[in-house]
Amino acid sequence: MRFNLFRQLDGAESGGTAATSPLLAPPHAAHQEPTGPIKIQTRDVSVFYGDKQALFDVSVDIPDKAVTAFIGPSGCGKSSFLRCLNRMNDTIPIARVKGSIRMDGEDIYDKALDPVLLRARVGMVFQKPNPFPKSIFENVAYGPRIHGLTENKTELADRVEQSLKRAGLWAEVADRLDAAATGLSGGQQQRLVIARAIAVEPEVILMDEPCSALDPIATAKIEELMDELREEYCLVIVTHSMAQAARVSQRTAFFHMGELVEFDDTETIFQNPRDKRTLDYITGRFG
């Protein structure tokens, strides 16, 4: 009941007529589907930027073969937490991460573990589409190339094709693989970036507000894609749009002021939240 009401509110907020567009409706009733086993387990993860603590003791179990959404107001730490999962925080000199993050039982912050290897297993898609300023083919081929995943050119071309197909971009770019990736539209670029991540066959794909720079139609396409990808991958998305979280995710975590307030099935979060802050946020009372 509340869930439905909320969805309309959010749609109206992000662009009037879009709310009634069939494109924005969930691809199918995903929320009842079972999720896979636990893929990533975090315990008491805290993130510090210098002296400032951005994240406080976050413990979540992220399931495989499902979409897990992180929602919350700006600056709540959801992106910081996401960046812990592939150790992208390592690239920020002043960032420090405490606590334990295990992927398939393996501590990803173990000193013996090479973050380069981790990032091959945990792909990431950013808020702004960031294709390399090279050709479409080169973008997708880059990962397999640096990781030495293919033996020869035909294999590489096959993999590029497969990845583009899985990202739903093949039909649009098949005849211009040598064209500049930067010439694609924003939505196409974002799917290209997803194809690029898929090409290294990761186990987890992190998406940091992947649709916030896209128009509703492009957004719908990415959401459809997420729904397909979750059959094979563990997807974690950060989103500002609660409607999006509701549409695509099976599990939702609500962050507020660097704390994990609530983590549950998406349906539960949106229809029957336990915490008052969650209720306030999803009904639009703040954030």
Added chain:
Amino acid sequence: MTDATLTRAGASGRSTAQLRKSLKRRHARERRFKLYGVLAIAIAIGFLALLLGRIIEQGHTAFWTHTVQTEVYLDPARIDPAYPEGTNFDQLVAEQQLARLGVQDDEAMSASRDMRQLMSAGVAFEMQRLVRENPEVIGDRITVTLPIGADADLYYKGELDGEGEEQFRRLNDRQILWLDQMRDQGRIQGQFNTGLFTRSDSTQPELAGVLGAVVGSALMLLVTASLALPIGVGAAIYLEEFAPKGRITDIIEVNINNLAAVPSIVYGLLGLAVFINWMHLPRSSPLVGGLVLALMALPTVIIATRSALKAVPPSIREAALAMGASRTQAVFHHVLPLAMPGVMTGSIIAMAHALGETAPLLLIGMVSFVPGVPEAVTSPSSALPVLVFIWENASERAFHERTAAAIMVLLVFMIIMNAAAIYLRRRFERRW
């Protein structure tokens, strides 16, 4: 209520008037500023045109030179075929020139001396070579085209004339008469001065060319580029992409910025002390010059490269790292290629700067007179800007036009470098 409405309307009327007034003022200010800008550009272009115009006006004559066609009887009595260098060809040619003009040489041989002065010092070399290569011509009467002296050349160009008192003139009345006669006989020909580009420095202006200095400058730039570019770009990449940010990197950054502002003559002193006095590298060599200029160019290259790297959007780095690229891969596959146009531009500017640098070269002995073309980076050499400096100080009138010509060669050298920079930039940009 009506009162209030009226007041409001009145107030808004006033404020519109005020707005209009201030708008007028703002537009006037904008027009004034545009005018200043146009004025500034006009002044800059004016000075540039003045400078270039002056150089071209002074130097264009140096690209033109005159020769005299003359018949020479190669008297076997005076030429030893085994040793043609022993023959005084200057005198031989002068005497025969006089004979053609119907002038009898006097006892003191002052007429032939005057005639010798009209001919280039290169006459003897050309005749010697001719005879050595074709000894069979000895005893023949041959027609040769010979270079004339710098003063005679200037006379034909209209730069010297017969005005003023004879004793203070470069050419006396007799010489001027002869020059006119030779021209009337149709034996004087003007031609492009190839010698300017095929010869090196000489004490005789008509024999002086820029080749040695051009080769010296090129060798020096080669040394500078092969040191300053890899070291500078490497240092910049390390500082920008890998070095932990902290106190030490801050200190290094400040010092690099300071070094870029150090006067170039200080680098010359450093080069003198380190490369010549301590390391005993050969003086006046392009090697030492290149080393000094490399030191001088390094800060510029580092600063330019760093700012080019900084301008690459961080999203590209993130994209590469998130793909599982190592830091080095992210930098060399993505960041550096994107920064390349900026790196190229900065580097070429630094190189062009180094090319025009004179002061440090004076201190490491490159100011000496070097008549040959340097064969290696260790052989003594001159450089273009130093050649300009030397020629400008020369007393012969004919060196003045050659100074301007050397400046033009230097400028063309720089234009070629800049054109190469633009071309490379375009090519790298097209590769995105």
